[in-house]
Amino acid sequence: MGRQGSRPLPALYLLRLYFRLLGAQIRSQLVYRTAFALDALAAALVTGAEFAAFVLVLPRFGALGGWTLGEVALLYGLAELAFVLMDLGFGGFDAPNLSAHVRSGSFSTFLLRPVPLPVQVFGSDFALRRLTRVVLAAGIVAYGVSRVDVAWSVGDVVLLAGSVLGMVAFFGGLFVVGGTLTFWTVESVEAMNVLTYGGRTLISYPMSIYGEWLRKTFTFLIPAAFLSYFPVLHVLGRPLPDGLPGWAAGLSPLVGPLLLAAAFAFWRVGVRRYHGTGS
Amino acid sequence: MNAALLRWGLLGQAAGINARLYCAAARLSFRRQFAYPAATFWGLLTNLFFGALRVAVLLALFGLKPQVAGYTPADAVTYTGLTQAFLAAFSLFGWYDLMRTVHRGEIVTELLRPHSFLGFWMAQDAGRAAAQFLLRGVTILTLYALLWGLKLPEGAAGWGLTLLSAGLAWACGFAFRFLVNGAAFWSPDAVGIGRFAWALMGLACGFLMPLAFFPAWFQSLLAWTPFPSMMNSTVELWLGHVSGTQVLRVLGVQAAWTLVLLGLARLVLARGLRRLEVAGG
Numbered sequence: 246m247g248r249q250g251s252r253p254l255p256a257l258y259l260l261r262l263y264f265r266l267l268g269a270q271i272r273s274q275l276v277y278r279t280a281f282a283l284d285a286l287a288a289a290l291v292t293g294a295e296f297a298a299f300v301l302v303l304p305r306f307g308a309l310g311g312w313t314l315g316e317v318a319l320l321y322g323l324a325e326l327a328f329v330l331m332d333l334g335f336g337g338f339d340a341p342n343l344s345a346h347v348r349s350g351s352f353s354t355f356l357l358r359p360v361p362l363p364v365q366v367f368g369s370d371f372a373l374r375r376l377t378r379v380v381l382a383a384g385i386v387a388y389g390v391s392r393v394d395v396a397w398s399v400g401d402v403v404l405l406a407g408s409v410l411g412m413v414a415f416f417g418g419l420f421v422v423g424g425t426l427t428f429w430t431v432e433s434v435e436a437m438n439v440l441t442y443g444g445r446t447l448i449s450y451p452m453s454i455y456g457e458w459l460r461k462t463f464t465f466l467i468p469a470a471f472l473s474y475f476p477v478l479h480v481l482g483r484p485l486p487d488g489l490p491g492w493a494a495g496l497s498p499l500v501g502p503l504l505l506a507a508a509f510a511f512w513r514v515g516v517r518r519y520h521g522t523g524s
Numbered sequence: 525m526n527a528a529l530l531r532w533g534l535l536g537q538a539a540g541i542n543a544r545l546y547c548a549a550a551r552l553s554f555r556r557q558f559a560y561p562a563a564t565f566w567g568l569l570t571n572l573f574f575g576a577l578r579v580a581v582l583l584a585l586f587g588l589k590p591q592v593a594g595y596t597p598a599d600a601v602t603y604t605g606l607t608q609a610f611l612a613a614f615s616l617f618g619w620y621d622l623m624r625t626v627h628r629g630e631i632v633t634e635l636l637r638p639h640s641f642l643g644f645w646m647a648q649d650a651g652r653a654a655a656q657f658l659l660r661g662v663t664i665l666t667l668y669a670l671l672w673g674l675k676l677p678e679g680a681a682g683w684g685l686t687l688l689s690a691g692l693a694w695a696c697g698f699a700f701r702f703l704v705n706g707a708a709f710w711s712p713d714a715v716g717i718g719r720f721a722w723a724l725m726g727l728a729c730g731f732l733m734p735l736a737f738f739p740a741w742f743q744s745l746l747a748w749t750p751f752p753s754m755m756n757s758t759v760e761l762w763l764g765h766v767s768g769t770q771v772l773r774v775l776g777v778q779a780a781w782t783l784v785l786l787g788l789a790r791l792v793l794a795r796g797l798r799r800l801e802v803a804g805g
Contacts, residue, residue, distance in 0.1 A: 298732035435563060454583070
């Protein structure tokens, strides 16, 4: 990357630039109103159908491993809310989007512009239609909050807000890693789906329902359990598994950004390795 | 195009149908699926991971209950295996191939070919589905049998009728997918309509949860739609939940919906082709 020796651009200017890029995308996506409305509705229906299926069958069983519908809704809604917010923000790093730029060589254009690369990639794919999913996910969280037996305190709200923040950073980091891999290969990128979409689904349900090895892998090897399962356990007044101390429930805003920082370090290695297509 | 194939095509048009051409299309489409071993491997891994999650969710729902709505926990495990096995073959996450051909204008080349458009696409999809079922479906079911145990259809008759039902489920689903893709003739943004349709199909065909677990009012509502014929019927036959003359009724309903949807697909195609405008060339 060029621009060595030049002064760094002020953060406020970069932020304005980022929102300009978003604005341009939003305007273009709103040109065909009907198509946009349909797309937005369909985006929500995908999430809605999955949760609706669960809600419709639960009365036959009573509960899910001791968790009521409201409790599962809280867990499910938080995971979906964070994932869709991440999808909105990090869409440019999503492997299918980024690999299209890498394969066609249009990624080189990003490198030529006098603006930091991440700002351009962040601003390169903002799918406004996902806003309906944000609303739906927030609705599921609100339903969960209203149905669980918790005397809400400020601490609880801060804990859950931190949980969402940590999840956004965590899954954003996974998207950055998946996007970076496309500098080397497009084939194994599908393996990241297990971690991203699989991880999201995994933490949508109480992790006590999984087998020992699956639960421990996603606690100690891949720290997904810290993201929302532990905070929700804490809010519900239940002890954490494996004898973990109570403060471990507050680690989500630490775990997520750590992964994100590591992902961006990997990203810089990948960008240095990038070769144009020559066209 | 191969000259021999073309000649067969012309003859076929005269005769109205040409089995050999469609078989060739299906065979080539079948073979194409074997060209991407890495994609198949990672796809399988994803299928298996999601399968494990779905097994956990359903077993946790059952808890200590020995049976719910006719399903035992073992039935539920087999059900999740079947959803993962049919996922790729039945394109349950969606299928936009025809849409793309229309939007890009490639459809013109296809229309120049002397064969039935619907028949050719159906043959290609049959080859794709068969290969996907062998590659991913059979592998997933084998892994399920090793990891969690798998219930199998009983006896030669059970196998035969279940496989027949699976074939009908594919055909019924194909006709529905073709119909949805037909929206591309009217709208330049049919993708949204597609996403809508696939989400509905996932819920209503029994992919997200077995239909038997849904409330009675929802089940009777779905019974009036073609969606159960696209997967749930096959699952119930596989698990042996349907017996005696009921089997024939289920297969009859599947066949009837397939014919109705294929008829509709033909109608939509004819209407759509009359509207079709392709720029440039």
